[in-house]
Amino acid sequence: MYLFIPGRHHILTDFQFKYLYRLVNTSLHAVKDVNGKTIGNNEPVEAIIFAVTSANHAGTKRNPIPFYLRAMMIQEFSKDLPVPCYVYGVDDVGVLENFASYTLKQVRHQSDQALRLAPENTLVVCSTPVMNMYEAIGYRILPAELQDRKTQKFHAPLPWDIVDLITANDTWESDDEIIDKLHISSYKIWKNYRLGQKVQTILNDPIIGDDGDITESRDYGSYVRQMDEIAEIKYKDTAAYIQPGKIGDIGCAVGSWLKQASEDTKLRESDFYGIEVARQLFDICNQRKHNGEFGNPNVFFAQKNAVTSLVFEDNSMNTIHTSSLTHEIESYGSRADLLSFIQNRYNELEMGGVWINRDVIGPEDGDAMIYMQLNQTDGRNEDFEKEFDSTADLCNYLNELSTFARFKRFTKDFRKQENDQIQYDIKTINGEEYIYLKLKDAAEYMLTKDYTDNWQSEMHERFCFWSISDWKQNLDEAGFRIEDSSNAYTNPWIAQNRFEGKVRLFALEDDILKELPHPPTNALIVARKVG
Template sequence: MYLLFPGRHHLMTSFQFSYLQNLIERGLYQAQDVEGEIIDQRHTIEGVVFAVTSANHSGTKRNPIPFYLRAMMIQEFCKELKVPCYVYGIDDVGHVPNFAAYTVKQIRHQSDLSLDLNPNNTYVICSTAVLNMYQELGYKVLPAELKDAQKQVFETELPWDMVEQIAASPQWQHDDSITLKIHASTQQIWQTYGLAEKVKNILSDPIIGEDGDITSSRDYNTYVRQMDEIAEIQFKETSPYILPGRIGDIGCAVGSWIKQASDDSKLRESDFYGIEVARQLFDICNQRKHNGEFSNPNVFFAQKNAVTSLVFEKNAMNTIHTSSLTHEIESYGSRNDLLSFIQNRYDELVSGGVWINRDVIGPENGDQEVYMLLTEEDGSNDAFDQQFADSKALSAHLKGLSTYSRFLRFAQDFRKAEKETVDYNIKEIDNQKYIVLKLRDAAEYTLTKDYTDNWYSEMHERFCFWSFTDWEAELKKAGFQLAKNSHAYNNPWITKNRFDDKVKLFTPDMQELPYPPTNALLIARKV
């Protein structure tokens, strides 16, 4: 008889060891399953099979520890068990009703058909809701920590409870209430690889979601395509300011900027370091590297969060590049997160090193009251607030709205989850409707209105929180000197395709205003 033990297995407990050891020594005799039935015969335990789920995930709140360390932990844990133990990584495949069957098939495949687990030769050990999937397949389930399945009462803490306790304890190694419950194998791996601090940083991060992304509403096919399309433009704009040596790209997305930089002969002796926190994008970066898409072999990627801590050594980098990242930190985190991010970049650069930051920008005098005239002739003016369960249907509806009606939808949705509002009035002058609002909010709308494919994701994002002058002041506080080549500007394509014949801005006395800047290139040198 085999024992199948599925789980994420970020930590092994003393309870788990005693439980397994008892099952093995007694051959399951007198063990009780989750239904309360007692096993009245002995079985020879042929082996324990650990199915490590989400094996392709690491650096996320649900899965902070990579599979190879989880596997090492389990193998150390099993050294004192007197039966063969097997560890198989089971990749996350999303929410599927037959994940238990998928797990068993993966074990059979990965073991070269030597482990054909089925209800006749296997008991499953599981204390979470996953046990229902195995019961549906006919497996008997042993409860481990689970004392009462109906009331969800447990005999002791679950492994994940202990992970959270370690993350919350500054001196967990000296806390008997923690260490006595964790198996020695786990303590060894956690201490050797400094996992407590890494896990603490990940779990306490206010920005990143459970599966390692900033937002759960992003369409990655669209996003990746957009990144590739603008990569050449981004590189040409930033390349004159790149200092060779150690070059980092934080928020590197799918590695497009690094790909362009690695082709530059002036940078052939440089090393490139891509930092990406979103698991989906990090996976794409590594796949591109495996495909040989980078002409420079010294390209390295890491899945890290640059907001809460350093991602490079202090005084180590010649150039750091970021693009369309700082506004996401402000949007999904806090102002303090953004200030920490700026200071971290300063600390990572060598003296004279440069941080090249390319992003959207807010207007000067953002609190100024303006009158915004939007066309009503380029789309429908009906049902602007209609709701859709499907994002594609919503996108089609938004694209069909006039620029005027889309603003009404924007004002309804923008930063709603953050309990922020867009204050505006509508005034009719000479039979035309003017929207009266702050210049900053007008700029937010004009910059956001065409991102209909990821509407709900974009509705979280604030573009215009700082003007160029604000940025200069904050960079100076951190110790940077803003180079003269830094500037705010209007993207001519955006002006032509998104503003002209759609948006006009006026002062209260009806003097037409120029469009506010759309982007900024900030060249910040460490002095």
Template sequence: MHLLFPGRHHLLTDFQFKYLNQLIQTELLNVSDVEGNSLQQSKVESVIFAVTSANHSNTRRNPLPFYLRALAIEDFARDLNVPVYIFGIDDVGKLEDFASYTIKKIKHESDGLLNLNATNCAVICSTPVMQMYQQHGFRILPAELNVQSNSFDAEQPWDLVEHIAKTPEWSADGFTLNKVHTSSYKIWKRYQLGSKVQLLFNDHIIGEDGDLTATRDYNSYVRQMDEIAEMKYHDTSEYIRQGRIGDIGCAVGSWIKLASKDERFRESDFFGIEVSRHLFDICQQRKHNGEFANPYVFFAQKNAVTGLVFEENSMNCIFTSSLTHEIESYGGRQDLLNFISNRFSELAPSGVWVNRDVVGPENGDKIVYLKLNKQDGVNENSDGDFATRNELTVYLDGLSTYGRFLRFAVDFRKKEGYKLEYKEEIINDESYIKLSLSDACEFMSRKDYTDNWESEMHETFTFWSFEDWKSHLEEVGFTVMPTSSAYTNDWIVQNRLIGKCELFEMGGDTLKPMNYPVTNMLMIAEKKI
């Protein structure tokens, strides 16, 4: 009889070892499944660890990479005295019959050696995952689960992971030492995994699966990143310093791909930092595909807000694009200030941080009048929910610019508690929206992102003006280079604003046209000390 032990296996326990060892030594004698039926006495031929989410790591839900989990299992298995197999089972998204996928994956990876079924295999499981295997007729051995009392006779592994996450001195903690198997303890201590897990669990910006937002359409996002890569590189390449070059928030590695082709940087090392698991996976795949001209390209999945991602005083250049506004949006002001301070610490003397992002107008509180096109779609608004992202996109695309503003006013940072204040006024028989310049800019900058609307509604672009940015950078110790500037993106004006939105300010008793405000900035900050 084979024993299949599925799970993420980030940590192994003393209970698990004793449980498995007893099953093996007694040859399943007097062992009952979760339904109370006794198994026939049978020699245990092997124990098979199916390590799920093997392709995920560095997230709250999956902190350890597969190879570290496998190392601990290999050490754990030495005293079990039966063959032990370890198979990585990738996370493949929502799959109702994940049990069937796991069984097929093991058969494929073992070249048919392990063809598991209900007659030759029992499954060890104490979580609701057991139900998937029961549907295929597998007998379930409950491990920590006490079926009679519907409680647990011992801590489950994830209970101990969570305990370590809130125990700073975990490696000397008596409870941990008493519960964690030595195989996991050694791996966790050697690779300093306790501090890593504590960092991940204390991260309030990133979700448990390692993403800023659960509402982003990554297909459209990746496409957009590739489409604007040439423009980003053209705007920033002259300010890049040779040596150790880091791209924080590197998305799918498009900027690094272009920079690695530049002859000026053929002796440089490139480091891409990406917090999103989806995008990090794409970076790794591109590297495997040989898409980077410079072989010294390295990617890491890290959060640059919660701490340093490079050694202090080690980087000659750090590049960020369209990132800092996300930190403010999904984290908060203190997170952004921490991010700025971290980058200063990482740069070597004379190193530069090149930050390309959106920016707010200088007089954001100023009251302005926004005239919106009512002829380019339907002039109505629904604040109702839509079943799918596509349905919402179709609805938004059918609205006029005016109608889309009405929807924007409802959705914009609603979950963050923000309320967009505005009034509609008729002046000389024309309709205007009276609001702050900052809110007008938020709408004008976001109104065309209909394919990613839900995600964009969480984000703020205008929280700081260019002068605000200079002030905060200089406060940390940066010197803002004179080549830095805030500017109005002409493409946005020509393609998204003219004919759609007009800005006015009140001069006496009459409205006077305003120029479109700045939309973007390029900030070059040098660490001169």
């Protein structure tokens, strides 16, 4: 008879060890299943099989610990059990109705057909609702910590309950309650690899979602294409300011900028470090490295969050690069998170090192009230509030709206969940309609309105919260000096293709509307650590 234990297995408990030890060393005949019925089987336990689910996930709130450490814990845990124990990793495959069958097939495949688990020869040990999937395909369940299925009463804390205890306790290593509940194998691995601090950082992070991303609505196919298409332009904009040595790219996406840098002969003696918090993008970076796509072998990737903590050692970096990242911190986190991010970058640079930050930018005097005139003849003006489940259908629908109608849809969707929507009035002057609003809110719409293929994600993001003067002030306060090469500019392609014939801005002076120039779209900020 086999015992099969599916789960994420971030921690193993003293209760689990004693429970399994009793099952192995005593007859299964009198043991009761989750429904209170005796097993009635005298066959001895031949082996224990651990299926570690979400084995391809690490650094996320649901799965903070990488598979190799979870496997090490299980092997250490199992050495005192008197039967063979096997560990198999099962990758996350999203929502799958027959995930239990899929997991069992993975065990059979990875064991080279040696372990053919079936209801006739296997008991599933599980105390969570995962049991329902296995019960539905004929397996009997041993309840472990679960005392009463109906009331969900437990004999002992579940492993994740102990993870929560550690997350809330900076001195968990000496906490008697935690030590009593943890199996010594987990205690050793968590302590030796400093997992407590790492897991605390991940689980307490206010920005990152459960599966390791800032936003759950991002279309990664579209996002990756955009990153690769503009990589060469980004690199050319920043290359002159890169200082050789240790070069970090925070929010490196799919590693496109690092790929360009690694092929630059001026940087051939440098080491390159890519930091990416989104699990999907981090996986792509590692795959590209395995494919040999980088021109320098000294390219390293890590899945970390640079907002809440340092990702490099103090005073260690010559150059740090970020692109299209700081506005996401402001959008999905808070102003305090952005200021913390700035200070972390200062701390990581050696004296004289540079932070190159390329991002969208807000206009100067952004709170000034202006008049915006939008094209009402380049699409449909009615029916702008329809909802769609399909991203592609929503994109097509939005593209059919006029610039004016799309603004109405924008004001309906933009920052709605954050309760941070823009305010405006419609005014008629000389028989023509104008939208009366803050300059920075007009710029917000102008910079966002054409991202229809990723609309739901973009509706969370603020682009124009700071002007370059605001950036200079906050960087000065952190100890940086902004280089003279730093500038805000209007991308000519964006102006020609997205502004001209679509949007005009005016200021009312002496009862006369005077047209304003297009707002800046981007900024390149070079900040040097000077003390």
